[in-house]
Amino acid sequence: MHRTHTCGELTLTDLGKTVVLSGWVQKSRDLGGMTFIDVRDRYGITQLVFDAADDDALRSKARELGREYVIKVTGQVIERESKNPKLATGDIELKVSSLEILNPAKLPPFTIEDDTDGGDDLRMKYRYLDLRRSPVRNNLILRHKLAQETRKYLDGQDFLEVETPVLIKSTPEGARDFVVPSRMNPGEFYALPQSPQTFKQLLMVSGFDRYFQIVKCFRDEDLRADRQPEFTQIDCEMAFVEQEDILRVFEGLIKHLFKAVKGIDLGDIPRMPYEEAMRLYGSDKPDLRFGMPFVELNDTLKGVGFPVFDQAELVVGIKAEGCATYTRKQLDALTDFVKRPQIGASGLVYLRYNEDGTLKSSVDKFYTPLQLEQWAAAFDAKPGDLLLVMAGQTDKVRKQLGELRLEMGSQLGLRNKGRYTPLWVVDFPLLEWDEESGRYHAMHHPFTSPKPEDISLLDSQPGNVRANAYDLVINGTEVGGGSIRIHDSQLQSLMFKHLGFSAEEAQKQFGFLLDAFTYGAPPHGGIAFGFDRLAAIFAELDSIRDVIAFPKNNSGRDVMIDSPSVISDEQLTELAITTKRP
């Protein structure tokens, strides 16, 4: 037997017991004739003591243990003289009577501590060592709990977890597929699923009613900041439901997860129409940990001769409370921020409401003192506030101001990761205009159902038709989204027409699902949550990488196992493909 207890469980109640522990040498120090060693496992750290007065040879052997050696010790639990209240086992130590080295260890390339000296690249290459560090380990433990609690809740709600295939068929819509050459069917390929969308809809046609799956999905996209080529979804679908049923069930899931995993009572999740989210926060995923809603100023600031505003479709601003003290340098930095290419604004106008009641703007020469007062009044501003105003084409300026709002929220410390403000964004537009192709595209996917009351607008104002589509947003991050699907074939044909598909094209691309729908499809809808993203939010982390055991880098490469890699000529021949050597 390699252990009787873990390194995280011995306390004063175990005093006098003879126990066996196994684990890794965390650190070692000598003090007089004694050597103290912290031994670590997944569950915690226990202090070992080797006393030369008891056994000089044993103590000498202990002194030679290096960091990360794997050891097994037998000893007696004794009370510690200087207790360590930070450690669960801090009241005791183990007086060791025998020591076995289970495995020596080379010196690790970085320190295995909560704060390590290892850089990103090194830690990714030796990910198996990085995973020994408590913060990284705790992220994966949290992820495990989230998955367990998700399954517990959904099982309790009569959902069935059904595994859908990983080797499926490539479809031209959406992001790029990863493909898999078929040896048994030369010249043909499987594709890895971007989501199990088709299969979950088929399961509804099959009568499975309430389906879920925690499932790997794949997208061969250029990896921006925080994307992974393989990622995990909580994928769900329900039949015989309307939007309200879905929001209720999955609001229940999110509340359960926060309660069970973080002990947080989330309360009811508010809802906001897409239009309002864009108008007040310039984003379809507003961060509501702070207010700072947009104030529209066309009536207040246009038409008095300031050309930038006069020519703009929308003049709109935010109020940064207590920021009237911002220096010129700080204000210039904000202007630089909105002018960055990723944001692309042409400039930023401010109005300072000084503590002494005076008003000072960057466009004083265009506005009278009275007009400045009206400007401040439009924001309901108080002394000490800073008003930041931008102007331009409505959609663009809203997005730009939305970025500035987030930046100000960060600067004012209003975006604490430990606080959670979830939000359902509802009533998404059904269609979005695609400049490139000069036609409307489905914002969600072509099976998303329009709101019945808006169907009559499809011909006259397609851009104004709202969908039965919804996103769950937490702290400004979209963590889930879904829709009610179209199950009526006539409505589906109408949709395809508006998406510019001919009947033949629709049949070619989606025929298989459309066929299935002719055999009795129930009303249905669903949602999918980004599980990596959700776990990162629960772990209060910015990057999903930290909640993935073995992530890939921005080139889609696993630097630990050095993958992807060249395969043998025999393999290529068997698969009937040729490729260039890198």
Add this chain to the structure above:
Amino acid sequence: MHRTHTCGELTLTDLGKTVVLSGWVQKSRDLGGMTFIDVRDRYGITQLVFDAADDDALRSKARELGREYVIKVTGQVIERESKNPKLATGDIELKVSSLEILNPAKLPPFTIEDDTDGGDDLRMKYRYLDLRRSPVRNNLILRHKLAQETRKYLDGQDFLEVETPVLIKSTPEGARDFVVPSRMNPGEFYALPQSPQTFKQLLMVSGFDRYFQIVKCFRDEDLRADRQPEFTQIDCEMAFVEQEDILRVFEGLIKHLFKAVKGIDLGDIPRMPYEEAMRLYGSDKPDLRFGMPFVELNDTLKGVGFPVFDQAELVVGIKAEGCATYTRKQLDALTDFVKRPQIGASGLVYLRYNEDGTLKSSVDKFYTPLQLEQWAAAFDAKPGDLLLVMAGQTDKVRKQLGELRLEMGSQLGLRNKGRYTPLWVVDFPLLEWDEESGRYHAMHHPFTSPKPEDISLLDSQPGNVRANAYDLVINGTEVGGGSIRIHDSQLQSLMFKHLGFSAEEAQKQFGFLLDAFTYGAPPHGGIAFGFDRLAAIFAELDSIRDVIAFPKNNSGRDVMIDSPSVISDEQLTELAITTKRP
């Protein structure tokens, strides 16, 4: 709201309630002025009644409903005149007051009944309709329960579910990999995992201690009878354990599953050394639902002048109780059975112990009556028994007789699917001789640990070295297997030497894991269960296909979605590969 209740829950306690149901039209019949319709959902069937005397128009509408139409009805729960005790809802029916057709349905290509008229091919093509049938649906519900209970048990034992990558690296060992060309790294490929073996061992090096994952794995093999290119494993690994710890924990899992999912108390699982399994049953996965152990007959039947036996390495037989009545035709059929190319025996010898006490064998001319009596005595045979004997090279004849034993078990009705006899087969050989390459191969994998007491035999009798490897067998099917791994680098080097790897080859092929092991690898071991196979056994089915929602056929093809398929030239160009068109 599409329903207030499911079609499986209304009983006499609901009498008088007005309810809404939705579901599929299972069948319809007219009786006098009434139409009765069975409406079906995942939960059951409820009888609807439409009475022309109440509402002639509604009844007429009901008469026009086709099979598999999706309908929504409102009505009142009333007591049934002729109750149906086979149905949970058989005491009531719904007197319908309104009917909405949610979706019409084309006539399905086969009947959606427990026993369908659809052939295999048709049911696979329309798998989404086949999944509507109760037996198929129940298999997936069972699979869901197995997965849930597996996770519940392992979570309760402090196991963490950790997701390992799907896009990994191709390795030359083992079965063929499926590969995935990398667009971002032209000329390079990912591979899909045959198992997460490397990653779970790395997680042990990371200190994760108790890992599991219910995970898809992939093997590009020619698909024999009951293989799928993608399959699911319950993959597990533990650190600081010995074989005994693993057997105990996973015996607990299997017992939990049988109790929780089937209500069966399995009792303790017996263990049998590999050597005994081969000697008594001619198989490393003996079906112990029946006895019929081998009786070795070299001492009894050799050396009396029957050349076939005299020249054989082993003469061995089984006793089929009560089969002395087998006719000549039946015996010839058994001979034909063992002569089939898959079995390859040269013949079969029998001895009938007739009810009247006389003995009659197929080789009477070689044996005296006294010798026939000794023959019967060796089997402890009684009147009515049939003794079946084969001879040949030991390993081969054992396997051949093992097949005959299974056939006799089937003929005698001793292999009831609802009875479960689990067995741990232990002490597998570490190495097996490979005729083709003329060297020993690792029977399990090159990291499998030899039994410490057998290490000294590695040089002299490598074939006799036993491994710390084990299989779980249920009813003659291997459902899981694993081993204690080597964590000592010197022992690992010795193993590689015996497997014929040079140090360079070992480093090239396994270097990455060997490197990880130098940073402090704990003693560890694990097991993996074939989840599809386990589910099939629980469902009392022969084929894993029936417990997979969307299986592939024997050519690795999904005939429902028609995959694999040709991909576009644009895709091929982006991936920097070329292929021939099929």
